Amino acid sequence: MGLSRRNFLKAAAGSGLLAASQLSPVPVLAREPKTRLPEALGILYDATLCIGCKACMTACKEYNNLPADPSSPEGLWDDPLDLSARTYNIVKLYTSGTGKTKDQEADGYSFIRRFCMHCVDPACTSACPVKALSKDPITGIVKYNKDLCIGCRYCQIACPFNVPKFQWDTPFPEIKKCQLCDHRIKRGSYSACCEFCPNGASLFGEVQALRKEAKRRLSLPPGSQATFPIHRLDTGEYRYASVGHYFPKVYGEVDGGGTQVLLMAGVPFQKLGLPDLPPESTASHSETLMHTLYKGMIGPYVLFAGLFYLVYRNTTKKDLP
Amino acid sequence: MKDQEFEHLPSQFGMVSRRDFLKFCTMAAATMGLPMGMGIRMAEAVAAAKRPPVIWLSGQECTGCTETLLRSTHPTVEHLILDLISVDYHEALSVPAGHLAEEAKKQSIKENKGKFILVTEGSIPTKDGGVYCMVAGRPVLEIVRETAPYAAAIIAIGSCAAWGGIPSSAPNPTGAVSTQEALGDKYKVINIPGCPPNPYNFLSTVLYVVTFNKLPELDEKNRPLFAYRRLIHEGCERRPHFDAGRFALEFDDEGHRRGWCLYKLGCKGPVTYNNCPAVLFGDVGARSWPVGTGCPCFGCSEKEVAFTEPIPAMASLKFVEPSPALTGAGAESRPGGRVLRLTPPKTFAPIEAPRGAGPSAATVGVLAGLAGAALGAGAVAASRLGKGKETEASAETKKED
Numbered sequence: 001m002g003l004s005r006r007n008f009l010k011a012a013a014g015s016g017l018l019a020a021s022q023l024s025p026v027p028v029l030a031r032e033p034k035t036r037l038p039e040a041l042g043i044l045y046d047a048t049l050c051i052g053c054k055a056c057m058t059a060c061k062e063y064n065n066l067p068a069d070p071s072s073p074e075g076l077w078d079d080p081l082d083l084s085a086r087t088y089n090i091v092k093l094y095t096s097g098t099g100k101t102k103d104q105e106a107d108g109y110s111f112i113r114r115f116c117m118h119c120v121d122p123a124c125t126s127a128c129p130v131k132a133l134s135k136d137p138i139t140g141i142v143k144y145n146k147d148l149c150i151g152c153r154y155c156q157i158a159c160p161f162n163v164p165k166f167q168w169d170t171p172f173p174e175i176k177k178c179q180l181c182d183h184r185i186k187r188g189s190y191s192a193c194c195e196f197c198p199n200g201a202s203l204f205g206e207v208q209a210l211r212k213e214a215k216r217r218l219s220l221p222p223g224s225q226a227t228f229p230i231h232r233l234d235t236g237e238y239r240y241a242s243v244g245h246y247f248p249k250v251y252g253e254v255d256g257g258g259t260q261v262l263l264m265a266g267v268p269f270q271k272l273g274l275p276d277l278p279p280e281s282t283a284s285h286s287e288t289l290m291h292t293l294y295k296g297m298i299g300p301y302v303l304f305a306g307l308f309y310l311v312y313r314n315t316t317k318k319d320l321p
Numbered sequence: 322m323k324d325q326e327f328e329h330l331p332s333q334f335g336m337v338s339r340r341d342f343l344k345f346c347t348m349a350a351a352t353m354g355l356p357m358g359m360g361i362r363m364a365e366a367v368a369a370a371k372r373p374p375v376i377w378l379s380g381q382e383c384t385g386c387t388e389t390l391l392r393s394t395h396p397t398v399e400h401l402i403l404d405l406i407s408v409d410y411h412e413a414l415s416v417p418a419g420h421l422a423e424e425a426k427k428q429s430i431k432e433n434k435g436k437f438i439l440v441t442e443g444s445i446p447t448k449d450g451g452v453y454c455m456v457a458g459r460p461v462l463e464i465v466r467e468t469a470p471y472a473a474a475i476i477a478i479g480s481c482a483a484w485g486g487i488p489s490s491a492p493n494p495t496g497a498v499s500t501q502e503a504l505g506d507k508y509k510v511i512n513i514p515g516c517p518p519n520p521y522n523f524l525s526t527v528l529y530v531v532t533f534n535k536l537p538e539l540d541e542k543n544r545p546l547f548a549y550r551r552l553i554h555e556g557c558e559r560r561p562h563f564d565a566g567r568f569a570l571e572f573d574d575e576g577h578r579r580g581w582c583l584y585k586l587g588c589k590g591p592v593t594y595n596n597c598p599a600v601l602f603g604d605v606g607a608r609s610w611p612v613g614t615g616c617p618c619f620g621c622s623e624k625e626v627a628f629t630e631p632i633p634a635m636a637s638l639k640f641v642e643p644s645p646a647l648t649g650a651g652a653e654s655r656p657g658g659r660v661l662r663l664t665p666p667k668t669f670a671p672i673e674a675p676r677g678a679g680p681s682a683a684t685v686g687v688l689a690g691l692a693g694a695a696l697g698a699g700a701v702a703a704s705r706l707g708k709g710k711e712t713e714a715s716a717e718t719k720k721e722d
Contacts (some may be wrong), residue, residue: 031391051638052669053563053564054564055564055565055566056566058564058565058566059565060568065511072668072670074668076668079668080670081670081671081674081675082670082674090670091669091670092669092670092671092672093670093671093672111669112672155415156564161332195566196565196566196567197566198563198566198568198582198584198585199638239585239635240634240635241635241637242637271672273673307706308705310703310704311706312704314704314706318701
């Protein structure tokens with residue numbers, strides 16, 4: 001059977017339509033990007049104040065009942081290499097050159113704490129097919145419900161920060177990640193990492209207030225003495241410290257649609273292993289794509305119309321009853 | 322050294338027994354981290370006919386450093402100390418006074434030219450010709466400057482002599498300076514800072530100079546490394562509480578009663594180099610040092626910390642760095658030490674966690690081939706959709722035929 005001019009044009013127009021619906025230069029927004037919740041809770045981590053004592057890691061393990069993680073090559077008792085199902089929170093070290101000066105990109109070093117960023121518009125909750133991961137409507141904490149989880153691990157693939165971890169070594173595995181010490185917040189306490197940080201490098205508070213605090217720190221002249229709140233923002237407890245040389249950005253303010261964990265450092269964040277994310281969240285991208293494809297069931301209609309056409313073209317009168 | 326040679330000790334040292342004497346020398350050797358045999362060598366040096374003469378000059382001081390020296394108790398109190406080092410001139414301890422004492426000093430300097438140890442206690446005022454501290458009608462500044470050239474070694478005991486101490490704190494009305502500053506760069510002054518310093522740091526330094534005829538190893542601030550090599554923070558018995566984040570927040574609170582870290586009460590242990598946690602004070606056993614008794618360290622032996630920074634201000638943690646083994650930083654350049662400082666934690670996770678090499682090129686090729694074949698088969702199958710029935714049907718008609 002030869003391809004007639006008419007058939008060719010029909011096929012070309014059909015596939016063109018299909019392509020246009022997906023690759024349209026102005027994608028139809030399936031939904032508005034999510035905005036910050038007014039009473040959202042978060043953490044401000046300031047690498048220039050961090051001394052790398054790992055008190056936050058110890059406290060995290062203690063208050064989340066996590067076992068030791070001897071994954072480093074040295075085989076030390078509890079010395080994790082990365083986040084894992086046994087480690088919700090880790091202090092990592094960036095070094096370059098001689099590694100002598102703190103918070104300096106060349107010939108310097110910097111600590112960086114990595115844990116769940118509690119995104120404003122989380123990719124994990126978007127990818128989760130069963131709502132095992134959900135965002136609290138008031139505090140904004142991204143929580144996990146093990147009774148709903150089906151173990152698909154879509155959240156692991158979706159997360160731009162590589163945070164959710166799967167328990168590979170148990171018969172009934174769960175997804176493990178920081179939940180901002182939700183169990184402690186319910187009792188009127190707050191995140192253990194912030195309570196046990198001796199230097200105010202990790203600061204707990206409402207995200208809106210933390211953003212103001214971060215902006216204040218960026219506006220201070222480097223090297224001058226200033227007050228820095230410690231533990232949590234609302235108690236007024238503070239210490240004096242000299243202002244570090246900040247990289248002029250608060251990571252998580254807009255990155256990936258914004259996060260409730262804000263990071264400050266003296267070294268560019270990409271050097272500290274944080275991804276360079278656009279201001280739109282991945283979840284809004286993926287949901288836009290999905291909702292466009294399935295909008296009014298156009299995608300399936302086009303697909304099945306194509307298949308119908310192929311069957312129709314190859315069907316002769318003999319096949320008809 | 323044979324036992325008989327010690328037999329003349331009682332006559333020399335009064336009430337001191339041979340056993341006590343050797344114990345003291347061994348203790349001094351141990352403080353400096355010298356081998357045990359060095360205690361014997363020190364004993365030999367000290368038991369030699371002529372005891373090392375010491376001229377002790379006092380400036381603007383409180384006599385605390387003298388008091389601390391009198392409270393060293395290995396083996397007995399002042400007998401051994403006053404006899405071990407022949408203190409030829411000391412304003413507080415000399416038996417003669419007035420012109421007699423001054424005469425004794427002159428005599429001693431003349432006799433022991435280039436052999437005696439000059440100890441300075443207290444800061445030296447320089448403003449208005451040094452008139453703010455006069456001894457025997459002359460400014461201390463002059464006395465120190467004229468004595469220094471004849472000394473075998475100059476030791477500045479206490480923070481006032483080493484840095485300027487309290488008298489030099491702002492506004493410093495007397496223009497008080499340290500011994501080193503008063504003498505200039507021509508002389509090398511061994512600094513034994515502290516308020517007061519541990520008497521064993523001083524005695525060990527004196528014994529070292531007497532035994533080996535040279536100065537002990539010094540850091541860049543001219544402090545003997547054996548005593549001032551490590552941060553107080555490193556040897557502190559409360560350090561585990563710091564690492565675990567357990568802090569006393571105010572005096573007599575729950576944490577303070579349970580012996581938690583005093584960092585938040587303003588402890589300057591993280592910026593102060595001294596051996597207080599190891600040597601302790603007063604020879605009365607464990608916890609006999611400020612932090613041990615629940616009082617935050619105020620950095621008495623550290624320049625620009627004590628008497629400068631507010632006592633409740635939290636110390637900077639600039640010296641608490643990752644280990645040089647990890648960062649590759651030179652250990653030589655770090656203040657106060659050329660040994661690896663054991664500041665836990667020693668290891669940190671890298672920014673990028675190590676990963677496997679991934680699939681090899683061959684695996685990728687095979688898989689890509691399979692995927693291509695599957696895709697091609699799918700396309701062919703799709704283009705033939707509906708055709709299969711036709712062929713089947715024609716086959717069936719053929720059979721029927």
